Amino acid sequence: MNSNPANPANPNGQGAAGEGVSAVSPAASPTFSPLYQQIKGLITQSLESGEWKPGEIIPSEVELAARFKVSQGTVRKAIDELAADNLLVRRQGKGTFVATHNEERAQFRFLRLLADDGAEHPHVSRLLECRRLRASAEIARQLDLKPADPVVLIKRLLQFDGEVTVLDEIWLPGAVFRGLTLERLSEYQGPLYAMFETEFGTRMIRATEKIRAVAAEPSVAELLHVPGGFPLLSVERVSYTYGDRPVEVRRGWYVTTGYYYQNELS
C-alpha cells in the first residue's frame, strides 16, 4: 500500500481533467500502488468483514465511487478485477453481487471429474465419518496450525450415477469449524463449500492441487470397490479463503475408469 488507505484524497494524484485538485507528485513514490488497487483492497475488506455477505448485492458503482471519493471508472476497474478473481459477480441491469457457492450454476469449478460420455451424471455424497482429533505435523503445516491443534476429519464417498467413484478425506481447522458434527453434515444437502460458507462463514476462494497416480491400498480399495493395487488418481487439495489463508486440506482418490479429470491449459 501507498498512503491514504481509508479515505483517499488522491495520493498519487493525477488530478481530474480540468480541475486543480491535488497538485502533488512528491518524490515519485517508490512503492507505487494505483488507486484502483487500493479500492480493491477496501472492497475486499468489506467482503472479509461480512459487511456484504455471499449472495447479497453490493452498493452500485456510483455509490462506491462517492464513498471512496474516486471516479466511477476507478471503482469499475477494481470491481472488474474482483469479478475476474471470482469474488464478485456482475449482472447487467441488476447490480454486483458477492459470489457464493450456494446458487452457482455449476460446482464444476472445484469438482472436475467428468464422465467419458460427457453426460450429466449426478453425484451423491455418502458420509463415512466425522471426528475431531489433533493435527499431524503434516496437516498442521498445510493448514498453518501448530502441531496437535484440533482439527476435524471428514471421510466420505462420492457416487456418480450410483457408482462409487471418489473417496475424500477432508481436514478442517477445529477452531473455525466448531460444532461441525456428522449429524449436522448429514442434515445439510448440497455442496460442502456451500455449507462451510453459510454455516461457518468461511468462503473458499481458490485452491491448489497436486495430482498423482497411485496404487490403491487395501482399505481404500475396499471402499472404492476396486482390487488392491488398482491405479487411482490421488488429488491433494489445499483450499484458501480471504487473505490466502489455508482452511481445508482434502485428499481424494478417484477411480478413473469411465471418468476423467478435466483440465484447461491457457
Next chain:
Amino acid sequence: MNSNPANPANPNGQGAAGEGVSAVSPAASPTFSPLYQQIKGLITQSLESGEWKPGEIIPSEVELAARFKVSQGTVRKAIDELAADNLLVRRQGKGTFVATHNEERAQFRFLRLLADDGAEHPHVSRLLECRRLRASAEIARQLDLKPADPVVLIKRLLQFDGEVTVLDEIWLPGAVFRGLTLERLSEYQGPLYAMFETEFGTRMIRATEKIRAVAAEPSVAELLHVPGGFPLLSVERVSYTYGDRPVEVRRGWYVTTGYYYQNELS
C-alpha cells in the same frame, strides 16, 4: 459480428463526447457486439495472417486507434483481453508484443510436472521416433481430419534430472507439418512448441487435458523403467491454435513418484 468489420464508422455508435459523429442508433441492434470486440477480432486477424509475428512488437495503441478510427481506450480494452488470453504481452514503456513460446520465462504453462522438493530439475528430451502414417479414426476425429489423412507421430521420453519420467506420443496433422523429420527434430533444441511456431508457423494457444490413472502396459513400462502394471498418470492433451483449430494430440504417461502434476483451481 455486427457490421463495419474492416473500417468501422461506429456502427452501434455512441458518439464521441462533444462531436457530431455517427448519430445512428438504428433498430437497437439485435446481435450487439461492442466495438472493442470487433477491434479484438481485427487484431487477431493480423496475428493469424502473420502481419505481426511471434516475438515482434505490434503498433502502439495510438497508432492502432488511428488505423481503426476508434479511441485509444477502445483498442486498449481489446488489447487487454488479448493479453489476458496470452496472445499478446504488454511491456510498460516498451510496447505490446506478440506472445511467443521461444523466450517465455517459463514453459510451466504447458508442462505442469513438478518435483516434490520444489527444486528446479531441468528436463531433457530423448527422441525415440518420428514417422508419417495415416490417421486412425480416433486421431482424425480429434484433429478434425478425415480418417486416413496423413499425420506425423513423434515419440519421445522426458528425463527429469536424469530420471525417465514422461513418455509422450504426439500426433500432428501431416499437411501442416510437412518436412518434419527426426533429423530436424534432433537438430532443434528447446521446447517443441517453440519449434512448431518458428519452423511451421503454427502457434499453440490453449489446450485441454483429460487426466486418468492407468496401469502401465508392458511396452510403456519398459520405456519408463517401471514394472508392468505400475500406476501412471495418463494425460491426453488436445492443443488448439487460432480459431480454435486443433493442431496436436498428445498422449503422455507420467511417472509420479517424486513428481506431481500441479494444478490451480480458481
Next chain:
DNA sequence: GAGTGGTCTAGACCACATA
C-alpha cells in the same frame, strides 16, 4: 421510467524504458 452495469470518448498526467 429509473436504476444498474457496459461501452465509448477525450484529455490529462504518471511510470517506465530508451536514446
Next chain:
DNA sequence: ATGTGGTCTAGACCACTCG
C-alpha cells in the same frame, strides 16, 4: 526528451432489468 503503456477523470450514451 520522447514514446510507450498505465492510471484517473468526466461525461455521454447504450443494453438490460424490474416495477
